[in-house]
Amino acid sequence: MNTNYLVLVNKDNKLTDNWLDTIELTYAKDIWGEDMKIEKETRTQFRKLREKLFKDKIYLLLDSAHREIFEQEYIWNKFEEEFGLEYTKRYVAVPGYSEHHTGLAIDVCFIYDGHIISENPELAESKEVFEVIHKNLADFGFILRYPEGKEEITGYGYEPWHLRYVGSVEIAKYIYANNLTLEEYLKI
Numbered sequence: 001m002n003t004n005y006l007v008l009v010n011k012d013n014k015l016t017d018n019w020l021d022t023i024e025l026t027y028a029k030d031i032w033g034e035d036m037k038i039e040k041e042t043r044t045q046f047r048k049l050r051e052k053l054f055k056d057k058i059y060l061l062l063d064s065a066h067r068e069i070f071e072q073e074y075i076w077n078k079f080e081e082e083f084g085l086e087y088t089k090r091y092v093a094v095p096g097y098s099e100h101h102t103g104l105a106i107d108v109c110f111i112y113d114g115h116i117i118s119e120n121p122e123l124a125e126s127k128e129v130f131e132v133i134h135k136n137l138a139d140f141g142f143i144l145r146y147p148e149g150k151e152e153i154t155g156y157g158y159e160p161w162h163l164r165y166v167g168s169v170e171i172a173k174y175i176y177a178n179n180l181t182l183e184e185y186l187k188i
């Protein structure tokens with residue numbers, strides 16, 4: 001497999017049509033115990049990250065990984081009904097332009113202190129836990145894809161739960177150390 005782990009998918013960059021021929025998808029359990037698809041190396045590295053965080057008493061869970069375009073359509077419609085168009089535009093990708101189509105992006109939630117924290121508002125409030133999670137990402141090749149204060153560049157509001165595998169610990173560390181987004185890194 002000749003997977004381009006640095007592929008850029010955002011509001012201006014649609015995923016290429018043949019993408020699924022260039023990655024190996026496998027399965028992982030989501031928070032409800034259901035199988036979902038995820039790119040193979042991303043899963044391996046996620047498991048290592050989870051093991052590390054387990055030592056910090058954070059039990060990381062997968063809320064979402066690879067999504068088909070029709071699944072993204074469903075999410076878009078659900079958000080629009082519930083939160084309105086403006087909110088949806090800010091937080092949900094247009095079908096075909098979601099990083100979740102790559103299989104390299106994951107949304108995490110966690111069990112901490114005996115509680116499952118999985119809803120967006122509670123996640124947004126869990127700053128201390130996310131601080132620990134974010135500090136560990138680069139060691140396993142992950143980056144925080146939509147950091148605070150970078151909305152103009154990424155096109156998305158702060159999403160502490162949305163992680164992206166970039167295929168290289170070295171690159172992830174560089175991005176983290178220099179406080180970059182993937183967009184900024186790819187321009188260098």
Ligand SMILES: [Zn+2]
Binds near residue numbers: 064
């Ligand atoms: Zn996400």
